[in-house]
Amino acid sequence: MLDTPNVDRKGRRREQTRREILDAAWQVAREHGLTAITLRDVADRVGMRAPSLYSHFDSKHAIYDAMYGEAWTEYEEATRLGRDGLTDDMRAAAHQIARGFFDFAVADPVRYQLMNQRIIPGFEPSSESYAPAVRVLEASYTAAAERGVTDLDDVALLLALLGGLIDQQLANDPDGDRFSRLLPRAVDIWCDGVGIPSGTTPQETTP
Amino acid sequence: MLDTPNVDRKGRRREQTRREILDAAWQVAREHGLTAITLRDVADRVGMRAPSLYSHFDSKHAIYDAMYGEAWTEYEEATRLGRDGLTDDMRAAAHQIARGFFDFAVADPVRYQLMNQRIIPGFEPSSESYAPAVRVLEASYTAAAERGVTDLDDVALLLALLGGLIDQQLANDPDGDRFSRLLPRAVDIWCDGVGIPSGTTPQETTP
DNA sequence: GTCTATACACCGATAGAC
């Protein structure tokens, strides 16, 4: 983490240009798909020629890498607030986290594809961009352990179930809520299966 | 389904060339990944120039399409034998089908990616190539219904769970069996959750 | 440093000679 936030003028200008490039890349991705990003298209939208992007990113994959890091950081921050207010009751907490992640994924499918699906041919995130993803995962294991679920396999099972439901939702009912509606029951079944007591779980309200 | 099996000499020769092209394409995919297939590479392996492939396939996507149909047909035939010998006991049948699909997926990750993940940018299977996939899905719902599971959501839940476990296995432990070992317990939890009686489920043997 | 112009190698696809 060598990048200081760059308080000097030049550094701030540079940072702003990077921001514009990334915003343009997200824009292209949401319009035409993640794999349809081309350097020429991105450059056009920020008023540059394609090769000029290399002054700010080492390669196209470096742009994907920055986007990947952004996406996981967004989720980390979105859930941090929720984490403070996370119930002590494991079952309720499981519902809360599952719902949060599910909705976060469905709210921006392109972002989720980048975060959790291997859709860009040669791309693997750098360790720096991967860091927030690791932190989120570790926080999940910790939160579970603090609430009595100490078997790592149990948490892995919940995450697999959650990912499977999200995949089905995005692939087979992208504009509906068929699998979203299945989520609460799926979480309850998991809780029952791994022996989590019922506690005082308020039924999820669907307003 | 206009293609008759082509008994005349020319038709058989033509069919054989298509086979060689598809075999070469599978070979490239397994060596360098599904998205790394190039027409020039495939053509080289069958002793042709790239444009000549267009005498046999309308486009690169048409090659992917044929591969997609092949993959699902393979699974359909692999599981048909198993289907005849499928137990009446729902719990045992669930274990049997889940294990069969999981192992089929893990045995050839590239094939599974083509079947169940949207990894090729613009590709969607033709209705003809999609047909075996639909048949397999319908057969699953029918088999479940015949064994007392009439709620479509219950089956969808099992399939989501199964897909989630496979994804995790391929993405996070491609050479191991961490999630494969979780499968029996996951299926049992599902069975318990949707109210399937215990029956006489023999524990899965791990020889 | 930042950007442009140019160029390269590769891709899928097409046209037309044989």
Place this chain on the structure above:
DNA sequence: GTCTATCGGTGTATAGAC
């Protein structure tokens, strides 16, 4: 059917203007 030649597109490297 298969070839050669070629097209418009891509990511990317580099030289040089400012």
